[in-house]
Amino acid sequence: MHDETGEETYAVLDGLRLHDPSRRGFASDNSSGVHPEVLRALAQANGGHQPAYGADVYTQRLQAELADVFGVDVDIFAVFNGTGANVLALQALLPRWGAVVCARTAHINVDENGAPERVGGMKLLPVETPDGKLTPELLDREAWGWGDEHRAQPLAVSITQTTELGTCYRPDEIADLAAHAHELGMKVHVDGARLANAAAWLDVPVRAFTADAGVDILTWGGTKNGLVFGECVVSFDPGLGESLRYLRKMDMQLASKSRFVAAQLLAMLDDDLWLRSARHANAMATRLRRGVDLLPAVEVTQPTQSNGVFAILPPGVADRLRQRFAFHDWDAARREVRWMCSFDTTEQDVDDFLAALEEELVRDGG
Known part of the structure; x- marks a missing residue:
């Protein structure tokens, strides 16, 4: 027809x-x-009543399973989409006068319609890179001016794994960058929209280039890998949990029926x-x-x-x-x-x- x-x-x-x-x-x-397995998980999570706003059994199970994946205690916050996840994570790292150093090609810089700056209220400091990857030397191009009231304070660095150019940070590259950022008093965020592709290409546990490498907060992507919708902010810093709890609601990223986000992410973890x-x-x-x-x-x-x-x-x-x-x-x-x-x-x-x-x-x- x-x-x-x-x-x-x-x-x-x-x-x-x-x-x-x-x-x-x-x-x-x-x-x-x-993915058909994700659709089946949604159907299985349906029916009956479960507490709303993340108090459901699926979100609790996801918390436990991600702690096992990353090898450390984590705070998790399921959200609707990647832009919301990035804004939420970066807001949790920064005061109102904070700035984020990122690659010029970073999704937060070129593909999120100014959401980090307009909604998150932060300044982005982009750096030109040949392959989408930041290094300690490239970070130093914008990591300066602390104490200068005329300059937004560079207090976080955001990297994308894999990058928007399809390239992948090795664990040692992230560890070196995180160590340098921490020496400067900065926090480290990873935009992991394609984190699974990085783990698959590197053929190492995902913790090797996140928790073990010194990352402070991560946005773990699912939509690009077979979900209907949904991403997850994973914090390795226990001091960020309370801020994330309130910011998620303020940023309109708290799903009432959040069991259906968690169920999809659990399906992705099932049998890898x-x-x-x-x-x-x-x-x-x-x-x-x-x-x-x-x-x-x-x-x-x-x-x-x-x-x-x-x-x-x-x-x-x-x-x-x-x-x-x-x-x-x-x-x-x-x-x-x-x-x-x-x-x-x-x-x-x-x-x-x-x-x-x-x-x-x-x-x-x-």
Whole structure:
């Protein structure tokens, strides 16, 4: 059947499906659906009554399981989304006059519509990096001016694991950066929207580059790895718990039926689903990268260390290819694009995309 625009729609028993569920692209891991095991967990958490606002048995179980994952006592705060998680975590670290040093490409700087500054009330101090990663030396470019009332005080550093460029911090890199930040009197936040992809690529326990590395607070992502919605702020600093409790409500990130956020996150921990899904997404990106490396007209711009491939294409190729597969420009001025793989990306998806890319390059003369 078709709607009035001529687009084909897909009838289902209890309604109308408006998309082709067999069609997948490379635009974002946010574009993927929900993992079937997560959907089952939601159904199992349904029915009956449970206390609201995080007092339910699912949230209590999540607290215990995350303490086991990270090897230390933690305070956890389930939230709706990644931007809310980042704002909440950074607010807990800073006084009203505080500032955050981050990479220029950081999600908090370029993709959150000023929420950290407008909602969180903090100043961001971005630093240019070649690969999305901060180092102690790069931190020092903006970590100065303490006691100067004319300058927002740099009291926190935020890093993304994996970075927005698909690169991954090694545990020792985070440990060195955290130690330097702490020497300067700064706290360390990790935006872990793709934390699972980092753990899968590094093949080490996640605690090795979080709690053991000196991280103070973490936003643990789930949406990009198969959840319907939901992230979790994990604090390793026991002094932050009370602030987070009140700030979460103020930031409109406290779900009344929070058992359904916790149930999804518990499903991800069950039998290491979060790592299994991330390993698969990473493997599909590696497969894509290997195929792209065989095409001399394509210039890959970053190491492939997670589930994304970044590349520069000849003029016009991206626009034609996008008629067949969804993906985004990363830097349109230099014709750089980003291809993201997900937990549900298949080998056939990758091979079909590579075949289409090669056809467009041949058409282009490349």
